[in-house]
Amino acid sequence: MSESKRAEIDRLINESYEIESLLAQWQEREFATQVELRAGQEKYQSWYARAIPLVSESVRAEFKDMYEGGMVIKRIKSFLSRPLEINQFYDPASTESIFPKWSHLYSTTFQDSFHNQRALLQAEIYAVAEPSTVLAEIASAFSRFPNFLQALQNSTKPNVPAPKIEKEEDLQVLVEACLRLMYEDVRPEDFVPQRxxxxxxxxxxxxxxxxxxxxxxxxxxxxxxxxxxxLAVDWNRYSGHPDCRGILALVYDPGRYLVNPAGLESDLTQTQGHPATRVLVIR
Structure with a gap:
């Protein structure tokens, strides 16, 4: 994959989250002006037109179907055309109505289909990077984390205090900083779809x-x-994230509370699973 194609996919992926956040507001607020509706529609249409050429021909029909939908299954096109149309069977006086308020519910007609489109687009990058390989590369970098901390603690520079890791939040600050040395787009506390x-x-x-x-x-x-x-409980939830193909757990054990760190790493590392998983114990 060329660097320019990868960069364009990265831009589209980032833009997709902005579009999703923008369009979700319409039904949440139960109101949107014509200017807002038109701007949102145009923003998605521009995204869609730029994304189609980047999707492999083998899945392009599926990508288009997520937009077009059909007579029975309504998808993105239906939502964009009438996002605030009231369902004719909706009864506002009933607290037990089985019908939603909107004819084209955002979560089922737009959000689910858009997540699928984003996953197909993301797969163009994934095709050249197996998750187990990526996990191994990141784990290899963090295996030197103790050396990194030691270098900071041994600093003799005046007025440059060494970072202290007294709680998990402190650890996360340093982990994020290290990840940003390797990747431009690192998203802390990204939400998993509701369950x-x-x-x-x-x-x-x-x-x-x-x-x-x-x-x-x-x-x-x-x-x-x-x-x-x-970790088992967390991973079960994380696997529902549409962008998750691999999970790396960094277990920091400075107090050496773990009796068998090698066993923990071995038992929970699954290179062939979906998602692939890897555990690295750092001391």
Missing amino acids: AGGRSRVDFLIPAVGVVVETKMTRESLGDKRVGEE
């Missing part, structure tokens, strides 16, 4: 390679078993 009435957030998402990076800092009450259990 069972609740929303969760990944620590960091790197959209360009489809990798989620999670941090854990051990303590006396967070040893081998508990860390493994928490």
Whole structure:
């Protein structure tokens, strides 16, 4: 893949989140001016026109279908044409109506289809970067994290205090800084789609390679078993993120509370899974 094509895909991916946020407001507010509607429609249409040539021919029909839809299944085109049309079967006086207020509900006609389009576009980058390979590369860089901390702590420069990692939030600040040395687009606390009435957030998402990076800092009450259990629960949620193809857990264990760090790494690292997973214990 050429650098120019990859850069354009990255721009479109970033722009897609802006479009999604903009169009979601229409039904949330239950109002939008004609100027706002037209601007949103034009913004998506421009995105769509630029994205189609970048999608592989083998999935281009699917990409177009996410826009066109059909007589039965309504998709993006239907939402954009009448986003504030009231469902004729909706009963505002009933608290138990099975019909939504909107004829073309944002979450089902636009959001789901748009997520699929973004995933297809993202796959053009993923095709040349296996998630297990990316996880190994990031893990290799963070295996030198103790050396990085040691260098900061050994600094003899006056008025340059060394960072202290006393809680997980401190760790996340340094992890994000290191990730930004490797990737331009690093998104902290990116939301996972809602499940069972609740929303969760990944620590960091790197959209360009489809990798989620999670941090854990051990303590006396967070040893081998508990860390493994928490990671399993987190990963089950993270797998629902449309951009997640791999998960890297960075487990910081300065107090050496883990009895068998090698076993934890081995048991929870799955290079062939979907998403692929990897654990790195840092001491």
